[in-house]
Amino acid sequence: MRHHDESAAIRASLSGSSNATGLQGVLALPDFRWLWLGQIFSQLADKFYIVLMVFLIAQTWVKGTPEANPALAEAASAIRLDLPETRAQMITLLATGIYVANTIPAMLLGTVAGVWADRWPKRGVMVASNGLRALLVLLAPLCLVEGPEWLGLSWGYWGLVLMTFFESVLTQFFAPAEQAALPQLVPSDQLLAANSLYQATSMAATIVGFALGDPILRLLDLGLQRIGISGGEFLLLPLCYGLAAVAISRIRWQEPPRAPSRTTVWQEIGEGLQVLRERPRVFSAMVQLVLLYSLLAALYVLAISLAAAIPGLGPTQFGTLLAMSGLGLAIGALAVAQLGQGLNRRHLAATGLGTIGWSLVLLGQLRGNLVFTLLLCGVLGVGSALLAIPAQTTIQEETPEELRGKVFGLQNNLINVALSLPLVLAGAVVSRYGLLPVLWGLAAIALVAALLERPWKRW
Incomplete structure (x- = not known):
């Protein structure tokens, strides 16, 4: 019993003793x-x-x-x-x-x-x-x-x-x-506040770095x-x-020593895939992240056409729209850190997908207007934060500690594919069908995904 109390005291000293929540607590x-x-x-x-x-x-x-x-x-x-x-x-x-x-x-x-x-x-x-x-x-x-x-x-x-x-x-x-x-x-x-802070600083580093x-x-x-x-x-x-x-x-923090692995790399990759099959919440969160990054990658290409339609901007200034969506994502991340702990994550995901969907619809309808385009890009970024942060937190919570590296490695693979394919396809589709049908198509995907979360139900 004494040993248990001493261990708890050590963990408390390492983690900090503040009872604060949100950003203050995690910092x-x-x-x-x-x-x-x-x-x-x-x-x-x-x-x-x-x-x-x-x-x-x-x-x-x-x-x-x-x-x-x-x-x-x-x-x-x-x-x-x-x-x-x-x-x-x-x-x-x-x-x-x-x-x-x-x-x-x-x-x-x-x-x-x-x-x-x-x-x-x-x-x-x-x-x-x-x-x-x-x-x-x-x-x-x-x-x-x-x-x-x-x-x-x-x-x-x-x-x-x-x-x-x-x-x-x-x-x-x-x-x-x-x-x-x-x-x-x-x-x-x-953990939700920590992921929110991570997402916000990642966006800030992207904007500052570039x-x-x-x-x-x-x-x-x-x-x-x-x-x-x-x-x-x-x-x-x-x-x-x-x-x-x-x-x-x-x-x-000191990790407990691990016994040498007796399985091959490919067998351990299979163990990571098994997590997705056995844990529906992890699988659903992974699908949400892949969908989100696919939509954002397509937006990187569409931003050129959106900027070209704005007289005061022009196609070479498409980075302004992307920076505005990054700013919105950072703001959304900070809001989730402070307010999201007590909210239902499926409701947050549905709200994020719905926000992204309607932002894409309105971007098509109001294209050419600088103020509204910038505002909608910011709102789209907020919706991305509402989707990404709860999904990432769910994967971290639901994945067994000894399998997290495998699952996160798989996640990084899927996300990089999700970022790459739309970059190749979106430009060709826009040149063939035009900007508006593509925006509507992406909006429809986001809105259908929001409905699949069944936000009207209590979980």
Whole structure:
């Protein structure tokens, strides 16, 4: 009995003694604060990484007009593409290689990485993945050294592509370990608030990382050049990944040792799939997340057409609409953190799907109006938060602790597929049938899914 009391006292000291709820309560947990801080730096680093790659491509491999880049013309010819007409198109062409290298591990390795995240200590996996990414990105300056060419481009460009591939591989181990650790650090009655805070900071990191990444890189470069140090732009990524590793290493939670696994990786993947078959709530939440990310991915493509219909905006400013939906998602996440604990999750999901559906309908009806389009994008983001956060919390609560890495690895695989396919299909469908029918079709899917939740019933 005394041993039990001492263990309870230790857990209380590690978790914090505040009885507060919502954001205040979850932020009172010391171990969660370190994990959250690690998430912020890791998320920022992921976004800064893409910005740095585009920055290096623009500064090193795309200079001046297309006619001034014969090597790029050779590369475009080698893969049977027309030579881009503008510098921006040339940058986009080379950046596509970076995007592909970043996406392939996300689509193929998530489930396998989730199995290993269950076999290894999760804190160690998170610290190691961030530490290795910090070391990996230190190789970026070497890619600017002149050397042999392949397909009309120097070896350095292909070196960046390969570095991006391995950086994405390490990310696949970090993500399921982080998601599986969260329920271990947060009491079940505060898990919804913790997921809400995670979602809000993820959106904030996306907006800050993409919006401020380029100015920050340039400031670092110019600032350090004034004191005689070149290459200042290369310091940002190892700093962010390094700070993420340091923050997570401060977590005092100790996982119980695991016995060596006697099953194969594929058998353990099957165990993760078995969770979906045996636990309908987990399966339903996973379907909701896949549906949500499919709708959001389609919106990324449709935003170009929506922006093109607005006289004061234009197609190149579609990012403004996406930023507004991200802001709405962050606001919705904070609202769920403060108010969502006592609400029925199926009602929240139905409300979120209904909000998304009607927002898509109204976006089609009011397209061309800047104020209403921005407002509806924000409302759509709020609806996304009402759907995503309860679904993620349900998966964390209902999945057995020893299987969480496998299930979250599978979730990451499905979500990455859900993000990729609509990006390919939506543009072709819009060009064939027009924007309005596509918006109505997506709205119908969301509204039917809302009705399937049977929000009129009490659960």
